[in-house]
Amino acid sequence: MSTYKGQTPASVPVDPRIVSFFENFYALSDNPTTHEEYVQTLTADADYIMGTKKVKGRDDILTARKGLWSGPVKTRKHKLEKIFPFGKDSNEVMVYGSVDYGLKNGKEVSVEWAGRAIFVEEQGTLKMSFYQVYLDSSPVAAAAKD
Template sequence: MAHSYESEYPPGAAVAPGIVQFFRDFYALSDTPGDTPGAHERYVDAFTPDATFILASKTSVGSEEIKATREAMWAKVASRKHTPTKVFPFGQNAEEVMLYGTVAFTFKAGGGAEVDWAGRAQLEKAADGKYRLKFYQVYL
């Protein structure tokens, strides 16, 4: 079966099309290798300038810390592939969601792994009309 960044949403849930597209694009961007020119900067642009990003036990606040975390995420990883299986909005037209999926890794030293993850995200629609993460926490 072909890989997809499409997620399931609860039946009847009203979710802004921009949020649905944001998560499709975000996980594709998350899987863009760190040695791809501009990848780290595009990843950081998916967050508000003052966002909080918590990855397991590592907390990053603001663009510079999020960029450093993103760079560290690729230090030992050759490739990753997220499958964002389900997104659960907190109410109709909510900008806060819980997410569930899997991520497969290939390591630079050889070998790989596939793990389940869950996340909590708070989005904010910016003046340019784009949704960005104000808060994002990933549980591995």
């Protein structure tokens, strides 16, 4: 079973395309070579906030994305636990999960995270116009120092 398929509430319908979107998105996120494919999941003018870093637009998102792979992290493996829509037929969701990091120094760290995403449809395809991740990066920073 995919670790990228989050649970959805039984009481509030979630567009199945959103569930599929996140499966693909986190698979791309965990691959250090899929930078272009990753940024194409967002709109050209998307707002993107990763922890304390805030950027806008695909060019800056691409730079930020490459930066995530240029530091101490060698591997990532996301596990998406849940997808919470903001009401019926909502294009806004919160997500929750964890990510296992393999560091270049050989250490491993697991961190919980949450995110907020707003979807729009572009030519029949869902894309995020807003994506923010709430994450405490201090465990990774501490493990990278040792």
